[in-house]
Every structure is written in structure tokens, then in C-alpha cells.
Amino acid sequence: MIDLFIGLFLATLIVELFASRLYQLIFWYSANSLFLGLLALWMGRQLNDNAMLITGILTILLKAISIPFLLRFLAQKHQFSRQIKSEIKLHYAIILIPVILVFTFYLAEPLSHKIGTNANYVAISISSLFLSLLMMVQHKGIAPKIIGFLSLENTLFLLGMTATEGMPMLVELGIFFDLLMAIVVINLLFHKEDSE
């Protein structure tokens, strides 16, 4: 089951990279967060870790439901362009993404031996990190960059879960708080632009 959730997490992230419409991108980000939340719930149940269960619930509530809803609201309020234009052409992206995946598995190989459990998951986390960075770099528009940043947070969460079997609760709550703060700041940045 963990393999399935991580596979779906990676798949949705790759689909995000190919999204050409804003709402489509927000939907796939929401799906990405949902699989991350379900993974946390599943791992929390397996490890009998209440902190991870809370994290899973918070991930689903915040990242899979609230933030996508808020992003749609912001997109409507500030009339973002629905069309997303990638700086990297589709056929190059099709080559680049598998290269990143293979490269990160190779890069993570020595690390994998050092982490007893879930070695492949760590490799997937690192590749997801690179893919999120790619999303931030390949778009000129602000909205995809924001979603790239939010996806980056998801991949760090995945790494925290798989490499350490859960970070301390305080840190996870802190990350959630910072994420909310980031949304407030993003809203403020748009708001000012509007009123000028």
C-alpha cells in the first residue's frame, strides 16, 4: 500500500509538470497532497505513531482541501491567466523528467545503504524535490511557481516521513504554520498589486 501511495505521489507530481491549465495544475497538486496525507495515515497506523496520524489528517485538510480551494479563490479574485506556459518544450520535458528520475536514483544509491528502511522511498523523495524545483524554474508565471513551492514542501514532508519515519511533532506543526504564513504572504503580495 505504501508503494502505491508513493507511486501515485510521484505520478501526480509528474502530471503537474505537464499541466497546461491553472485549475488542472491546482487539481493535481491537491491529488498529490491527498496521496501524501494518505501515506502519512497509513504509515502512522503501521508504526502506531499518533503524531504521524495527526500530520496525515492535517495534510489532507490543509493541503489537499483548503489550500487548493484558496488558490482557486485567489486565481478568480485576481484574474490569473488560466493558460500556463512552460518555458521548457514538451518533448524536452519528456526526456528531462526520466533523466532526473534515473539520475536521482543513482545519486541516492550510496545514501540508500545508510538508511535501513524505505531506501527507495528516499530516492523518490529526492527525485520529487528535483521535479518540484524544475516546476519552479520552468514557468515564468507566478501561480505555477507558487504551486512548485507548495509541491517542494510536500516532497520535504515525504522525505521526512520516509527517511526518519516521522519528524518530531513540533517540527511538523511548525512547517504547517509556516505554510499557512506563506499563503498569507502570497495573498498580501497579490492584494497590494491589485490596490495599486
Added chain:
Amino acid sequence: MMLFMLLLPAIVMFAVSFIKNKQAKWLLPISSIFILLPIIQLFLLDKPYLFANDYLLADKLNTFILLVSSIVGIGVTLALLTLSRRVSISKRAYRRFYRSFAIFWVGLILSILSNHMGVYWIGLELATLATVYMIKTNNTPAARKEAWNYMIVGAISVSLILFGIILMYASAKPALAEQAMRFDLLIFEAERIPSPFLFEIGFSIATIGMFVKMGFFPMSLWLPNIERASFYPVAALFSGILESAVIIGFFRLSKIMMLVNYTHLFWFVFIYALLTIFIVSLLIFKAKDFMRLFSLSGIEHMALIVIFWVSGGTFAALLHLGAHAFLKPALFLSTGVLESGGRYQFAGTLKGYTGAKAKLFALMVSLLLLGVISVPPSPMFFSELSGFASMLETAQQSHYMLAMIGAIVLLLIFLSIIFYRFINIFQSMKYEGEAQVKTVYVNELLVLIIFAASLLLLLTPLSLDYLRSIQ
């Protein structure tokens, strides 16, 4: 209770920023001064002093950095009193600037006092996000663009730091369980970390994140661009507080790394920092405005501090850090006056000061400008001498003598380029161009006096002994 006392000035500042009364702005610098009370108390306590369930720690190192940062914070709040006379800022934006400043301060107090990698990161992220709005307060297209740039690059750098922290945590968790995030325990158990290789990878990634945040190679241009686009107090906050909070994370982690694998740390940091100073010295040579000049010089000094620290020159690194934290914000805050005749102009900026207040201001700016390029008796002169001595001392006890001499020679070449450029600019400020009458407000002069007095205090035997006692 201690944490509440430390955060109280920032909380008061946050609350006051909602009051629309014009006189409320006077409360802001007054409230900031009260942070000195709990810091004095921290100085008097036996160290290390753990509090807030051991998540926070006050030792000699971070108490010093907290004091320096707080003095800078007080200076900036004073300078903000006349910000609206120097730049165009709406009352609403001014209040919001203060609100962001309060959040920024809370984040940095947490980072500086953290004894936990997670808390350190949370504080840093909070400060980063608060800064985004401070940059945006300047209502120009360039500031808007740079605010987004900061959001993106800042997010990438703090994400790299978190990424590194997770790997370091994973490396030590088998031995320390959830306590593997605590700096004090990690230093104690450094030689018994089950996966030192994983720790090294994590350290390298986190360090790259910190270096990016401080504008090191290859991201040496983003910070000067942001500081140029935002109001000058933002640049003062960056150089005096934010960079100190970032570098304390490096200090803590590198202390652990020294015990894990000193050779790797040495080569990694030296190559990175030397490359940074090389690039920055070339950029300084081409700098055409004060903000970029000071910003690039800030990157150079942070790279020097990192080199001194890794060479075992704790005293030199901290003296340099303290001196830089006072000198650079003072210079950034004086750009409000220096650039009153135009942004891209050095010539004649030290001319046109009439009256005792303005003349004293010009004199102090001249001294600070010479101080930042280590002209004696600047504390930077002594810190650099001590730093080079530490480098040679470390080399004598290791196999790096040739590398160290090479590094010193390279450093001297790069520093002489920077020295030449600053002297050239200073002469242009003083002897070239037309004199334009400049207005200096009392609070602006007071800020420079506070920073100059702090620099003098840094050179007293008591302060130097304190710095020498930090391990």
C-alpha cells in the same frame, strides 16, 4: 517566562502597528529597547541555560549574537521614525512594515536561541516570509519583482536547509531517537553518529542553503538586487540580523561536522568561500551604487567569517561578525541621506553638510566607511589579523600549510581589490562632484552614534575577554 520576556517587545510592536494614531510610531522604538532587559538577564545566568523544554538554549555564543542583533533592531526602529521623509510610503504600508518586522524579529529570536534544528528552521522560515512583505512595501515594479524573487529563492534556500536537516536527523536518529535534532546532544554524540556519511551529505545540503541565503556563490547577485529594490532599513535588517541568525546555524552545525570529518569541512568551506570572495571582489569593482556596494561587501565579510570560523579562529570570526553587524546596518541606514541627491552617484555625497549635526553625521559616515575596509582602529582590522593568525596556527597543526598560505595570498589579493575600490569611492565622495545641501535628522545621527558606541564597546577588554571565552 524568559521566552515571553524576549518576545514581548516584538509582540508589543505587532500590537502597536494596528493603532492608527500618528503618535503611536514613537512607541515602536521605545518598545524595542525593552528587549535589552531579558538579554542582560541572560548574560548574568550560568551557561548553558536551557529553557522552553530544552528547545531553546542560551550559551555565550548565541547570547552575544542576540545582543548584537537586538542593538541593530533598536537602531533600525529609530531610523524608521523618519523613513516617510526620505521615501514615499503610505501610512498603511508603514504600519504593515512594522507588523512584518515584529514577526521577523520573533522568527530570528527563535532561530538564534534554538537548541533544536527544527526550531532553528521554523524561525528562519518565519523571518524569510515576513521579509517578503517588507521588500514589497516599496511600491515600485522593481520591488514587486524582487519580492517574488525573494519568495522563490528564499523558499528554495530554506527548503535546502530543511532537506539537509532531515538527512542529518536521519543519520543520528538510531542513536539519539527524537533527541537527534538537539544541537547540544549532537555535539556530545558527534563521534558516535551511526551514519557519518549521511550526516555529511545533510550538512553539505543545509550549508548550501545557508550560503545561498547569505548570497554566496553562485547566487551573489540576488541579494544585492533585492536590497537595491527595497527600502534601506530592509537592507540593514538583512545585514545586521538575518545574516547573523543564518550564520549561527552554520556555527552550530559546523562544530558537529568538525568532529565528524574536519578534512571534508575544511575543503568544502574554503573552496566555496574563496570562490565567493573572488566573484564578489570583481562585482564590488563594478558597483555603481551604495546599496549594491554595501550588500556585496556584506557577502564578502560573511565569507571571511566562515573561513575564520572553520580555521578555528572563533574569536576572530565573532569579533568580525559583531563589527560587521554594527558597521553595515549603520552604512545602509545612512544611504537615506547619501542617496538623497540620486541613486547612482558617489561623487560629492560627503559634501553639502552644514551645521554641527550634519557635519558630525558626515564624519561618522566617513569613519564607518573606512572601518568596513578594516582601516585601524576598526574592530575588523583586529579580527582579520587574528583570523589570519588562526589560519596559520591551524595549518601548523595539520597538513594544510601550503593550502592555507595559498588561501591567505588569494584572500589578500581579493581584499586589496575591494580596499582599492572603497578608497576610490571614498575619495570621489569627498573630493569630486558638486555639493548639494543635505538634511540630517536627529534620529539618523542618533542611530550612527549608537552603532559607533557599540563598536567601541566591542573593543573594550571586557568584550574581548568575553569573545575569547567562547569555544
